[in-house]
Each structure stands twice: as C-alpha cells, then as structure tokens.
Amino acid sequence: MNMETVPWELIQKCVVVLISVSLFWKIIKYMCGLLKVEKEPVTVLVTGAAGQIGYALAPMIARGVMLGPDQPVILHLLDIEPASESLKGVKMELVDAAFPLLKGVVATTDVVEACKDVNVAVMLGGFPRKEGMERKDVMSKNVSIYKAQASALEQHAAEDCKVLVVANPANTNALILKEYAPSIPEKNITCLTRLDHNRALGQISERLSVHVGDVKNVIIWGNHSSTQYPDVNHATVTTNSGNKSVRAAVNDDNWLNNEFISIIQQRGAAIIKARKLSSALSAASAACDHVHDWLLGTPKGTWVSMGVYCDGSYGIQPGLIYSFPVTCENGQWKIVQGLEIDKVSREKMENTAQELIEEKELAKSCLN
Ligand SMILES: NC(=O)C1=CN([C@@H]2O[C@H](COP(=O)(O)OP(=O)(O)OC[C@H]3O[C@@H](n4cnc5c(N)ncnc54)[C@H](O)[C@@H]3O)[C@@H](O)[C@H]2O)C=CC1
Numbered sequence: 575m576n577m578e579t580v581p582w583e584l585i586q587k588c589v590v591v592l593i594s595v596s597l598f599w600k601i602i603k604y605m606c607g608l609l610k611v612e613k614e615p616v617t618v619l620v621t622g623a624a625g626q627i628g629y630a631l632a633p634m635i636a637r638g639v640m641l642g643p644d645q646p647v648i649l650h651l652l653d654i655e656p657a658s659e660s661l662k663g664v665k666m667e668l669v670d671a672a673f674p675l676l677k678g679v680v681a682t683t684d685v686v687e688a689c690k691d692v693n694v695a696v697m698l699g700g701f702p703r704k705e706g707m708e709r710k711d712v713m714s715k716n717v718s719i720y721k722a723q724a725s726a727l728e729q730h731a732a733e734d735c736k737v738l739v740v741a742n743p744a745n746t747n748a749l750i751l752k753e754y755a756p757s758i759p760e761k762n763i764t765c766l767t768r769l770d771h772n773r774a775l776g777q778i779s780e781r782l783s784v785h786v787g788d789v790k791n792v793i794i795w796g797n798h799s800s801t802q803y804p805d806v807n808h809a810t811v812t813t814n815s816g817n818k819s820v821r822a823a824v825n826d827d828n829w830l831n832n833e834f835i836s837i838i839q840q841r842g843a844a845i846i847k848a849r850k851l852s853s854a855l856s857a858a859s860a861a862c863d864h865v866h867d868w869l870l871g872t873p874k875g876t877w878v879s880m881g882v883y884c885d886g887s888y889g890i891q892p893g894l895i896y897s898f899p900v901t902c903e904n905g906q907w908k909i910v911q912g913l914e915i916d917k918v919s920r921e922k923m924e925n926t927a928q929e930l931i932e933e934k935e936l937a938k939s940c941l942n
C-alpha cells in the first residue's frame with residue numbers, strides 16, 4: 575500500500591469528530607443527571623396499619639403501586655395502643671425491605687402525629703365483621719372512631735388531603751367523617767367500592783375465559799354491602815373481532831341478572847367463610863387502584879366505581895356517600911352522566927340508597 579495515497583487528513587478529521595460527539599454525549603448525560611429532580615415525597619396515612627389489610631397495603635404503597643413508580647412516599651402508620659408492638663414490627667419490616675421510594679415511616683398511636691401534613695389518608699382502622707354478621711353490625715364501634723378521627727384530619731392534614739375510607743360500614747363511616755370534618759371539601763372524602771368493581775370484572779372474565787384487562791365499565795351502584803347493585807348493562811369486553819357488550823358476550827341474562835349479582839354481593843362473606851378472616855390482599859390492591867386512578871386519572875373511555883358524595887345524580891338522594899361510575903382527571907372525580915337506566919336497575923339503585931338512608935339514621939343514633 576502506498577502510504578502517500580492514505581487520506582490522513584480525512585481520518586484525522588473523523589477521529590476528532592468521533593471524540594467530540596462522544597464527549598458531547600457524556601456532557602449531555604451528566605447534565606441530565608444533574609437536572610433529574612426527584613419528586614417531593616407524598617405523605618400517606620394508613621390507619622389500622624397493624625391489621626391485616628394494613629400489612630398487605632403498606633408494602634404496596636412503598637413500592638409505588640398506589641402513586642406511581644417515580645413517586646417517593648412517606649408513610650404514617652396509625653394504630654391503637656394494644657396493637658403498638660405489632661405496629662412497631664410492621665415498621666421494622668418496612669425498613670428491612672429497603673424500598674427505594676420510601677423516604678420515611680412514622681409508626682404511632684397518636685392520632686395528631688399520624689395526621690400531620692398527610693396528603694392521602696387511607697382509613698382502615700376499625701373492627702372487621704365476623705362470620706354471620708352484616709357490615710352494619712360493626713356500626714356503633716366504627717362510626718365513633720370516624721367521628722374522632724375526622725377532627726384530627728381536619729386540623730392537621732395537608733390542605734386538599736384526599737381521604738379513602740375502607741373500614742366498614744365504609745359508606746356511612748365516610749359520611750360521618752365528612753360531617754365531622756366540615757372544612758374538608760366533600761369531594762375529597764370517598765369510600766372503597768373498587769373491590770366490588772374488581773370482583774365484578776373478575777367474575778365476568780372467568781365466565782368468558784378472557785383476561786380481566788379485556789373487561790371494562792362494570793358499575794357498582796350504592797352501598798358496599800349486600801344491597802349493592804353490580805350492573806353490567808354498559809360493560810364491554812374486547813374480543814378478536816372488536817368490542818362487544820358483556821350481555822351479548824355472556825349470552826345468559828338469567829345468570830347475569832341473578833347468580834352474578836348475588837356472587838358479587840356475597841363475595842366478602844364467602845371470603846370470610848373460606849379464610850375465617852375478611853378480604854385483605856384484594857382490599858389492599860383495590861385501595862391502591864382507587865387512589866391511583868383518582869390522583870393519576872382513569873384511562874380514556876374507562877370508568878371505575880367509587881363511593882362519593884351524592885349530588886342527586888341519577889335521582890339518588892343527595893347527601894349520601896353512594897357508589898357511582900366515575901372518571902378521574904387532574905385529581906378530581908366526576909360522576910359519569912347520561913347512562914340509560916332500565917326499570918330493574920332503577921329499583922335496585924333505590925333499594926341500596928334506602929339502606930344507606932337507614933344506616934345514616936342508625937349512625938346518628940349511635941353517636942347521640
Ligand atoms: N370497603 C371494603 O371493600 C373493605 C372493607 N374492609 C374493612 O376494613 C377494615 C379493616 O380490615 P382488616 O385490616 O381486615 O381488620 P383488622 O382487624 O385486621 O385491622 C384493623 C386494625 O384497626 C385497628 N384499630 C381499631 N381501632 C382503631 C382506631 N381507633 N384507630 C386506629 N386503628 C384502629 C386495630 O387495632 C387493627 O389493627 C374493617 O372494617 C373491614 O371490615 C375489609 C375489606 C374490604
């Protein structure tokens with residue numbers, strides 16, 4: 575090879591360009607690293623944190639299941655004195671799990687310390703029902719807890735704190751909390767019916783042998799109790815040939831109108847019968863889904879069920895905490911309007927509203 579014909583000048587230029595590009599790229603990556611600002615932590619209160627749902631829920635929150643994989647969290651765990659050792663153990667395990675998103679854990683039996691500056695409050699604290707009881711049978715013990723904790727939240731939580739009541743009777747506990755914390759906006763106080771919603775999705779997916787993610791827009795109307803109305807009239811399933819209504823896909827109205835409804839209404843009792851304990855992992859997961867969708871939004875074209883303060887939508891008496899189909903955007907829920915309601919559905923929606931009206935009266939009498 576004749577060395578004189580080698581284009582040394584060109585090779586030299588190429589090497590310089592390559593070195594410059596790689597240097598430039600390194601600088602950009604370094605700058606991005608410097609600019610990567612970690613989000614401020616969100617403080618999440620879990621009451622009844624030493625209980626069985628608490629034990630399933632705390633690690634889910636610490637892993638980002640509730641608020642997203644890039645959202646640091648601080649956990650405030652509240653329980654009562656007899657459970658304080660167990661609560662301490664939960665905190666020890668959270669430390670041992672070394673969750674990257676978990677920026678602090680406060681485990682306390684002091685309600686004021688627990689409520690201080692919380693952005694999200696998940697209220698599990700209370701007495702669960704046992705086999706053979708209805709959820710309203712735990713009314714007197716639990717509503718007095720919600721009355722007391724309402725004022726602590728009102729006085730010490732962050733402005734715009736979002737509250738999810740899980741403890742039963744969930745709708746009525748949430749209503750009591752709302753009434754005794756008048757300065758918390760009513761749109762910030764909700765109760766969990768997402769577990770019932772997810773149970774309905776699960777049953778339809780099993781029946782049709784499709785993935786649960788392909789079923790959407792079931793509705794839980796009313797109370798988180800055996801009078802709730804799981805409604806599939808607007809639900810759809812995604813199939814190979816496009817979207818189909820659940821009624822058409824199941825093609826068995828008798829099953830949908832009877833057995834399906836009763837399975838969902840009685841699912842909590844069936845879990846208690848099988849486990850001798852009430853639902854915990856599914857309740858924790860549903861609580862994460864509820865808060866996640868509320869704060870981060872529901873996917874386009876999809877609604878979820880939430881127990882929310884009723885404004886009279888669908889002719890339901892205003893002033894109850896009633897489960898409706900909702901969509902969420904920018905941290906706000908909105909009741910889905912304009913769905914056609916047939917006569918059978920109307921009756922079931924009224925029936926569960928009636929139970930909530932009675933529970934409200936019973937709760938008031940327990941507090942007098
Ligand atoms: N809405 C829903 O979909 C569901 C609701 N639930 C309800 O959630 C609640 C919690 O269930 P579990 O964790 O299984 O019960 P659990 O009995 O295992 O835990 C409840 C915890 O609350 C604590 N507690 C009692 N009084 C308290 C107070 N004043 N302040 C703070 N903590 C207090 C207890 O010491 C206990 O550690 C129950 O009311 C249960 O019926 C359960 C499943 C689903």
Ligand SMILES: O=C([O-])CC(=O)C(=O)O
Pocket residue numbers: 702703709742769841842843845846852853
């Ligand atoms: O049934 C219970 O008492 C617990 C609960 O609310 C549920 O699993 O839906």
